[in-house]
Amino acid sequence: MTSARSVTALIVGAVVLSAGTLPSEAVKVAPAREVAYRTWTSTTDFLSGDQFGTTVTDGALTFGTSTGTTSYVDPFGDGTAKNYDQTSWISPHVSTGFGLTELVASWNATTPPGTWIEVSMAGVTDTGATTKWYVMGRWNSGDDTAAGDIHRTSVPSQGDANGSVAVDTFQAATGHWLDRWQLKVTLYRLSGTTQSPVVRSVGAMASRLPSDKTVAVSPLGGAEGMVLDVPTYSQETHIGHYPQWDGGGEAWCSATSTAMVLDYWGAGPTAAETVWVDPSDPDPQVDHSARSVFDYSYDGAGNWPFNTAYAGSRGVDAFVTRLRSLTEAEQFIKAGIPLVASLSFKKSDLPGAGYGTNGHLMVIVGFDAAGNVVVNDPASHLIASDDQVRTTYDRAAFENAWVPHSGGLVYVIHPEGVALPPSPAPQHNW
Numbered sequence: 001m002t003s004a005r006s007v008t009a010l011i012v013g014a015v016v017l018s019a020g021t022l023p024s025e026a027v028k029v030a031p032a033r034e035v036a037y038r039t040w041t042s043t044t045d046f047l048s049g050d051q052f053g054t055t056v057t058d059g060a061l062t063f064g065t066s067t068g069t070t071s072y073v074d075p076f077g078d079g080t081a082k083n084y085d086q087t088s089w090i091s092p093h094v095s096t097g098f099g100l101t102e103l104v105a106s107w108n109a110t111t112p113p114g115t116w117i118e119v120s121m122a123g124v125t126d127t128g129a130t131t132k133w134y135v136m137g138r139w140n141s142g143d144d145t146a147a148g149d150i151h152r153t154s155v156p157s158q159g160d161a162n163g164s165v166a167v168d169t170f171q172a173a174t175g176h177w178l179d180r181w182q183l184k185v186t187l188y189r190l191s192g193t194t195q196s197p198v199v200r201s202v203g204a205m206a207s208r209l210p211s212d213k214t215v216a217v218s219p220l221g222g223a224e225g226m227v228l229d230v231p232t233y234s235q236e237t238h239i240g241h242y243p244q245w246d247g248g249g250e251a252w253c254s255a256t257s258t259a260m261v262l263d264y265w266g267a268g269p270t271a272a273e274t275v276w277v278d279p280s281d282p283d284p285q286v287d288h289s290a291r292s293v294f295d296y297s298y299d300g301a302g303n304w305p306f307n308t309a310y311a312g313s314r315g316v317d318a319f320v321t322r323l324r325s326l327t328e329a330e331q332f333i334k335a336g337i338p339l340v341a342s343l344s345f346k347k348s349d350l351p352g353a354g355y356g357t358n359g360h361l362m363v364i365v366g367f368d369a370a371g372n373v374v375v376n377d378p379a380s381h382l383i384a385s386d387d388q389v390r391t392t393y394d395r396a397a398f399e400n401a402w403v404p405h406s407g408g409l410v411y412v413i414h415p416e417g418v419a420l421p422p423s424p425a426p427q428h429n430w
Contacts, residue, residue: 033210033408034098035322035429039106039203040091053087054187061089063187063196070188076151076296084116084148084188091183091202097427099126099177100206102407103170105136106305106319107185107202108312114148114190115197116140119305121170121204123178131162133184134170137305140197141292141313148190151296154303167298168305181206200312205321205429209407217396220371221330227366227374230264230338232389233283235378241278241287245294246301248287254361255290255301256378257340258311259283261363261413264338267314282386302359304342304409311413321430323408326373326399328429329364331421332412339364340411341375345401350393354381364410365390373398 040046046056055064066085073081105119117140120133135155142149158165163172172178183204187197235256238248246252262268262285269288277284292310295303308318323329323339332339341364347356363376372395380391402408412430414420423430 033322033324033403034096034100034208034427035205035324035407036096036098036100036207036427037203037205037319037321037423037429038094039201039319041108041201041203041317046089048092050090051087052089054089059200061185061187061197061199061202063087063189069191072150072188074145074150076153077145082148083191085191086186086188088184088186089199093124093180093182094204094206095180096206098208099179100181101172101177101208103178103181103204103206104168104304104320104409105183105202105204106308107139107199108309108317108319109139109141109197109199110313111140111142111149111197112195113142113144114193115195116150116152116188117197117199118186118188119202120184120186121181122184123181125162125172126177126179129162131178132160134158134163134165136165136170137168137303137309139306139309141310143291148193152294152306153297154295156297167295168303177208178206201317201319203319205319207322207407209322213404214400215325215403217399218325218327221327221334223330223333223367224371225367225369226333227368228264228333228336228338230260230363230365230376232376232386233260233286233378234380234384234386234389235286236382236384237282237386238286238290239384241281242290245287245290246299248290250379252286252290252301253378254304254307254340255293256286257361257363257376258293258307258411258413259286259289260376260378261338261340261411262289262311262314262316265316265413265415267311267316267415269314302361304411307340308411308413311411316413316415318411318413319430320409320411322406323403323410323429325403325408326367326371326395328408328424329410330367333364333366335421336418337412337414337420338376340413341402342406342409343398343401344405345397350397350401352391352393353377353379355379359406367395368392371395 274284
């Protein structure tokens with residue numbers, strides 16, 4: 001479990017009637033959940049943006065000619081400044097058709113030792129003001145500081161009159177919104193070296209969500225009775241592991257969920273990669289995941305895009321978005337794609353969980369015949385056993401712990417050869 005941070009709907013216009021209810025007594029339909037996702041992930045995509053020293057090779061951004069040098073002091077390092085050459089790419093502006101109030105960026109990249117990337121966003125507000133560039137993350141996949149790796153980190157204290165960044169989420173200032181947005185990716189490498197980050201994709205989910213705290217149960221979506229064979233790992237078996245990466249247990253729900261999905265796709269770490277883990281550990285891939293997603297400013301393993309970036313560094317495609325309902329989630333299960341979902345609930349709100357949480361990640365792996373949600377919950381029953389992880393939660397209870405609280409946030413992780421289901425038009429949220 002991690003601390004909570006705070007479409008056109010599939011059923012907009014629908015009413016939910018109980019037996020004997022007159023139309024005039026119908027349950028009021030909740031306001032539309034506005035969610036739109038945009039990504040750049042091909043040669044054509046990247047050539048549509050502005051390049052400042054970058055080049056596009058095999059559908060990815062790489063270093064071309066340096067446009068300058070930055071002296072960077074890693075705030076979690078030894079205080080020594082290191083010089084990095086840099087190049088950058090800026091996306092076209094994106095208009096969502098609604099005034100966005102939140103945005104979460106995602107990226108898939110590889111970063112050889114001594115290289116890293118910074119992803120930033122900017123936009124135009126409802127007042128016509130152009131915002132500054134807000135840093136959404138400074139990221140690399142390694143942690144060999146002797147080789148020039150930085151400690152991957154979010155950037156706190158960026159707030160101003162137009163908005164702020166809460167760990168990994170841009171939030172517009174209260175009462176305001178952005179009419180359009182764009183991303184900037186800056187590539188860094190140690191001065192005097194020739195290695196380069198390779199950015200395969202970068203994108204963002206923009207949203208404007210209603211303030212309702214409950215949602216009506218969504219219609220069944222056709223995945224009833226389908227359950228994917230995702231391996232089960234318990235976060236509870238890792239309590240006290242590696243305090244430098246937040247010590248396992250409740251802190252590792254996101255990392256554990258990401259590890260389960262990576263192993264489902266056969267993309268998890270090898271035995272050689274986890275040789276550093278205590279050999280008594282039953283699931284060393286979970287420790288490896290926590291180490292690889294850890295955000296040193298947030299001081300935790302729950303940074304959403306750092307989790308998908310780690311997955312993306314292992315040869316799969318991964319991004320963060322919001323779904324509007326379990327009806328949409330079912331389309332992914334039908335496509336064979338499990339989802340990592342972010343929830344928040346009181347103990348009484350999710351019968352059978354046996355605990356409450358301000359923020360927690362678990363894997364949607366399927367649905368039972370009645371449409372209830374089958375999950376791999378790494379905190380299931382708060383029992384330290386992989387055998388207790390698979391469980392089923394009531395559809396309505398799960399949906400109300402997921403959609404109103406995180407806005408239906410999910411990690412979508414899949415190999416390039418496994419196609420995503422069709423995204424609902426006109427407002428594509430994947």
